[in-house]
Amino acid sequence: MVLLRKKIGVVVTGGIAAYKATELVRQLVKAGAIVRVIMTKSASEFITPLTLQVLSRHEVLIDTFSENDTEHVQHIEFADWCDLVVVAPATANIIGKLSNGIADEIASTTLLAVACPCLLCPAMNTNMYQHPATQRNLKRLKKDGYYLLEPDTGFLAEGYEGKGRLPVITQIVEKLESIAAKHFYPQLLENKKVIVTAGGTRERIDPVRYISNDSSGKMGYAMAKIASFLGAEVSFISTKDHFPMMDNMDLILVESALQMQKEINERYAQTDYVIMAAAVSDFRMMDQAEHKIKKKDQENEKILWELIENPDILAELGQNKKQQVLVGFAAETQNLIEYAQRKLKSKRIDWIIANDVSQKDIGFNSKNNQVTLLNEKGQVVNLPKMEKIDLARKVWEIILNDPIIKD
Numbered sequence: 001m002v003l004l005r006k007k008i009g010v011v012v013t014g015g016i017a018a019y020k021a022t023e024l025v026r027q028l029v030k031a032g033a034i035v036r037v038i039m040t041k042s043a044s045e046f047i048t049p050l051t052l053q054v055l056s057r058h059e060v061l062i063d064t065f066s067e068n069d070t071e072h073v074q075h076i077e078f079a080d081w082c083d084l085v086v087v088a089p090a091t092a093n094i095i096g097k098l099s100n101g102i103a104d105e106i107a108s109t110t111l112l113a114v115a116c117p118c119l120l121c122p123a124m125n126t127n128m129y130q131h132p133a134t135q136r137n138l139k140r141l142k143k144d145g146y147y148l149l150e151p152d153t154g155f156l157a158e159g160y161e162g163k164g165r166l167p168v169i170t171q172i173v174e175k176l177e178s179i180a181a182k183h184f185y186p187q188l189l190e191n192k193k194v195i196v197t198a199g200g201t202r203e204r205i206d207p208v209r210y211i212s213n214d215s216s217g218k219m220g221y222a223m224a225k226i227a228s229f230l231g232a233e234v235s236f237i238s239t240k241d242h243f244p245m246m247d248n249m250d251l252i253l254v255e256s257a258l259q260m261q262k263e264i265n266e267r268y269a270q271t272d273y274v275i276m277a278a279a280v281s282d283f284r285m286m287d288q289a290e291h292k293i294k295k296k297d298q299e300n301e302k303i304l305w306e307l308i309e310n311p312d313i314l315a316e317l318g319q320n321k322k323q324q325v326l327v328g329f330a331a332e333t334q335n336l337i338e339y340a341q342r343k344l345k346s347k348r349i350d351w352i353i354a355n356d357v358s359q360k361d362i363g364f365n366s367k368n369n370q371v372t373l374l375n376e377k378g379q380v381v382n383l384p385k386m387e388k389i390d391l392a393r394k395v396w397e398i399i400l401n402d403p404i405i406k407d
């Protein structure tokens with residue numbers, strides 16, 4: 001979403017991971033970006049320019065002196081065209097050249113002319129990466145304002161483990177998204193602290209069983225991601241740990257409602273916005289069994305477990321509210337707006353986001369959502385069905401009363 005219509009220059013240099021640039025270009029195009037590619041001569045030993053030309057739908061620049069356009073010098077035109085540049089994979093060689101201002105072929109020459117944000121993704125043999133010269137060059141480039149994505153540790157093409165692998169492409173795209181947001185989104189939540197809760201809590205029955213619900217954490221994650229795009233410092237208190245964290249986002253992994261409550265309370269006094277997107281279990285076991293509960297001998301025998309109500313976290317936050325803006329979610333299967341209004345009034349919260357979780361294609365676990373926002377002043381905003389990340393953006397726009405992102 002952040003990359004929609006962004007002009008991205010992809011510079012591919014001659015490492016073994018050059019073949020992965022195909023997937024990078026594909027994913028950027030899929031994200032709505034306009035992509036142009038430059039390749040070094042060495043990169044074209046690993047992968048053909050034709051592949052990247054087809055995937056990017058643009059001519060690939062490979063030679064500084066193949067000047068066919070009398071109006072423009074191609075490397076300057078390319079550099080000026082870009083909103084963002086990514087060098088992936090970035091060889092030890094290009095890193096060395098860039099940190100020393102060398103411009104002796106198309107990639108290094110263009111990179112010196114680039115004035116927009118630039119992300120470097122080094123990928124090489126682990127000894128090449130650890131070499132003091134490479135480390136010195138990277139340090140200098142960081143100081144010069146380049147963004148760096150550290151390589152992963154894992155099995156290298158050389159046949160042994162080490163640090164030097166190109167990170168998975170989704171991670172490169174996510175890094176580009178957060179760089180784009182930082183530069184192109186207004187930083188409306190700069191210096192603001194935001195708590196976002198996500199996922200269904202798990203209330204233990206015994207060491208191997210629990211009571212939970214279908215909440216996937218996707219809506220909460222989308223809210224947290226947009227908050228981080230707007231410059232907030234985000235505490236993401238979640239029961240799910242598979243979401244990639246953005247630069248200014250901390251994952252606080254919890255399991256039960258009580259753990260979630262403790263983590264929120266520790267941060268609440270210093271927080272500006274609390275987005276309670278987690279589906280907190282209303283009940284927990286009165287007594288959690290220490291060992292796995294054994295099956296009874298007789299079939300159809302009745303088993304009675306005592307449940308106790310969990311604390312109403314949102315209502316407690318409402319009672320202790322000072323500067324905080326409180327946003328709750330009301331997931332209902334019937335009488336949606338009526339229940340949401342009741343929740344809004346009884347809990348002293350600022351906004352309630354009501355969603356109907358009885359429909360299969362929206363709400364819990366699905367990619368899309370459709371919600372109605374209600375606030376304590378009686379404002380009601382119906383939003384149409386859309387992807388959760390787009391919805392999160394709209395919701396923040398409404399809460400902040402600012403059309404933050406102009407499409």
Ligand SMILES: Cc1cc2nc3c(=O)[nH]c(=O)nc-3n(C[C@H](O)[C@H](O)[C@H](O)COP(=O)(O)O)c2cc1C
Pocket residue numbers: 012013014015016017040041042043090091092093094123124125128
């Ligand atoms: C099979 C093979 C794999 C290579 N893999 C890498 C690599 O992953 N990273 C790297 O920095 N250099 C790697 N190199 C060395 C670069 O290709 C070499 O330093 C070249 O000069 C880089 O040119 P460029 O930076 O202009 O693309 C590899 C070389 C060969 C022959």
